[in-house]
């Protein structure tokens with residue numbers, strides 16, 4: 083298949099992000115975007131993670147130079163995701179900060195160094211884990227912005243260029259991209275009412291109400307949960323994940339600031355409440371917030387009441403009720419239809435993965451189209467599908483982990499997670515519909531390189547049950563596991579160790595490790611001094627972006 087003409091169906095974030103990337107990276111292709119004037123976009127999507135920086139950088143919209151777009155979408159920075167009342171109701175909240183861990187100068191014990199510290203000092207708060215491994219924590223706690231463009235050793239490996247993501251109004255950002263980058267895109271506002279297939283099952287054209295038939299070599303399905311082309315026309319099977327991630331509804335709104343200086347946090351906060359969790363995303367002009375819940379546990383009206391109580395607002399705000407469809411299609415690119423965004427798959431937004439599932443597929447699409455001058459083979463489509471499948475599955479298992487590790491049992495919803503929901507085969511990544519046998523040995527490599535989730539899941543279980551060490555576990559999984567009170571080095575596991583290492587006593591461990599622990603303490607104090615000199619996010623944005 084040779085691609086010269088592309089038709090994007092859908093004008094949500096996925097549609098316009100794709101159009102902008104195609105315009106910038108493949109200007110020789112003809113791109114048309116058709117969007118319905120009648121069907122609204124999903125209209126949420128505000129919290130991003132570090133992955134977005136590569137995408138924005140490729141479009142010339144990056145922290146090192148051009149951030150003028152931020153004002154168009156009320157953007158703020160985001161350095162972490164904070165989880166409140168996920169582990170225990172009223173327990174210590176935990177952070178999952180972005181970026182790599184500071185582990186380069188550790189000996190073979192690696193990240194187990196902290197597990198041993200916790201064993202030696204049992205009263206250490208769990209937050210000491212991220213404080214030890216992420217030098218930027220004093221900045222985060224103080225709500226301070228420091229981009230570390232100079233590459234100060236003390237702050238390494240933190241780098242704002244990579245590790246400061248954004249909190250944005252994604253709909254406004256997409257519209258900004260449309261205006262700034264998509265002048266050469268033919269834009270049609272019309273409803274697609276029919277999709278025709280040729281005798282090989284390829285899409286031969288789409289019929290619109292007022293513009294007749296539109297044709298292309300490649301059709302990008304960005305029609306949201308509808309999945310008009312991939313699922314509707316090509317009948318690609320859907321893997322429903324409602325059993326593993328049962329949250330299926332959301333109430334979303336925006337609330338005004340009471341005190342911008344204090345409330346404009348450099349993290350997205352997710353708080354577990356009665357029947358789900360509430361996101362809190364500080365934008366420049368207001369705070370985006372929403373309640374993700376499961377309607378098997380609570381009806382919509384009761385959920386709205388719970389949400390309003392939590393945010394301290396009533397009917398004076400506009401609330402939108404959204405139906406969530408969690409899962410993915412078997413393949414995302416079939417014949418001449420490539421689905422990007424919600425039309426391909428979705429995992430509930432606990433880890434802000436929605437836009438990653440837009441930008442990573444776009445990245446691979448552009449690579450595919452530029453690799454051999456627009457010639458696309460079945461191998462290319464298969465490779466694209468494999469990576470998207472692994473990526474979406476990775477998010478699924480990662481998000482599941484936050485719920486599985488909870489100790490909460492104070493409502494039927496949380497009791498379900500901590501006491502009733504069986505991990506069973508899912509834990510091993512064995513999808514009942516599509517068996518996998520671990521270790522699969524496959525590594526999905528998106529822009530950032532991504533461990534295969536089945537292996538990560540396996541490592542977690544092995545760590546828990548056998549190895550009693552965490553050195554092979556990924557940063558992300560560790561932050562959530564430790565935040566959830568998961569301490570693998572304890573009197574029991576140490577006692578077993580002493581069979582082969584009789585000297586493994588608190589004194590010996592303390593002596594051996596104290597230089598590392600002292601390094602963490604001194605580094606934290608030194609970074610605290612930098613944080614004290616740095617502007618708060620509000621001050622920084624006011625002085626540099628929203629001037």
Ligand SMILES: Cc1cc2nc3c(=O)[nH]c(=O)nc-3n(C[C@H](O)[C@H](O)[C@H](O)COP(=O)(O)OP(=O)(O)OC[C@H]3O[C@@H](n4cnc5c(N)ncnc54)[C@H](O)[C@@H]3O)c2cc1C
Nearest residue numbers: 092093094095096118124127129274305306423424436437
């Ligand atoms: C509750 C919730 C919270 C979220 N929070 C986050 C978050 O914090 N961070 C994050 O990264 N992501 C988040 N997401 C995901 C994010 O919103 C989506 O990934 C993103 O908006 C992409 O949506 P989309 O463009 O695929 O679909 P949509 O926004 O639904 O757009 C679909 C488009 O298709 C068009 N269309 C449909 N049918 C037709 C037709 N017949 N003819 C012509 N056009 C048609 C529509 O008009 C529309 O333009 C969240 C999603 C949900 C549901």
